[in-house]
Amino acid sequence: MSAGPAVPPDVASLADYERHAKALLPPDVWAYVAGAGADGLTQRWNREAFDARALAGRALVDMAGATTAATLFGAEMPFPIMLAPVARQTLAHPDGERATALGAGALGAWMTLSVLSSAAVEEVAAAARAPLWLQLYMQGDRDWTLGLLRRAEACGCRAIVLTVDAAVSGVRNDEQRAGFRAERIDAVHLHGAPMARSSAGPGESPVFKGLLDGAPTWADVDWLRAQTALPLLLKGVVHPDDAERALDRGVDGIVVSNHGGRTLDTLPASLHALERMAERVGGRAPLLLDGGVRRGTDVLKALACGASAVMVGQPQIHALAVAGAVGVAHMLAILRAEFEVAMALTGRRAVSEITRDTLW
Helix, strand or coil, rough: CCCCCCCCCCCCCHHHHHHHHHHHCCCHHHHHHHCCCCCCHHHHHHHHHHCCCCCCCCCCCCCCCCCCCCEEECCCECCCCCCCCCHHHCCCCCHHHHHHHHHHHHHHHCCEEEECCCCCCHHHHHCCCEEEEECCCEEEEEEEEHHHHHHHCCCCCCCCEEEEECCCCCCHHHHHHCCCCHCCCCCHHHHCCCCCCCCCCCCCCCCCCCCCCCCCCHHHHHHHHHCCCCCEEEEECCHHHHHHHHHCCCEEEEEEHHHHCCCCCCCCCCHHHHHHHHHHHHCEEEEECCCCCCCCHHHHHHHCCCCCEECHHHHHHHHHHHHHHHHHHHHHHHHHHHHHHHHHHHCCCCCCHHHHHHEE
């Protein structure tokens, strides 16, 4: 595995990695990495929700023994920040997901591997030095899904994340304008998987004629829940009714996510959805937040609103593109250090102390 270039000396924040990645990546790949659904309103709202929240700074607190350690599904994580599933990472770096796993492992950070990865789960598990989760889409063929699930179990994955908010792809105008084609990078897990295709004729609906064939339903969640003893999380839930229904069916956790604003535009910001979710089901199961996290203060705000941990998606690709595994490790180190500063200046010595009154 290549070491990759050094971290540029002017990288001090995640925004710096984004700036350098934009300059490095081809325009069509950047449209894929950074693009949003339709007009990008949800993507923008993800950031604005964090920016609009003020913190309640506290003074003269004894911070002796302070720690960022957290517990999730009975396992300790060094800090409540993990990597979200991101597809086709060799678009950003030749070593792709293997480099990401290596960089995350250097900090002990947990990683979620996308089913649309450019490296097999066994390869990534071999490179991982911290817990690895696998993200799935239901492809309409339960035998194929079960085979991949058993592979994940066999190589030591710790949880399964079922993405439920992308029965069809979002309207990605930026990708369309740039001419991006996902097929240029092989998604190795999809070999042999059934793929829904539109059968629409002239004047017929391109979405409702074929593209929704095999789209998952609650019956598929029930089936998947019965197939594994691993923790099962649903990712892409923004409505409290859906969260409540999932937990009633034995789902172990919810990733509150609007797919980074990449599917249905004008969904609410993830932070706002999290607050609604926590009011309804908080305490019944872990809630994770995905979408818009760029600063350690964002992590603190998400935990104050009811999250057990956060996931970061695009920043890992920015760092991977710029400096490979070293970049991923450095990006996580920046975020962790910022989180520690935020805890110190709000007087929170432990993750368990990050409660609603951390917000102004």
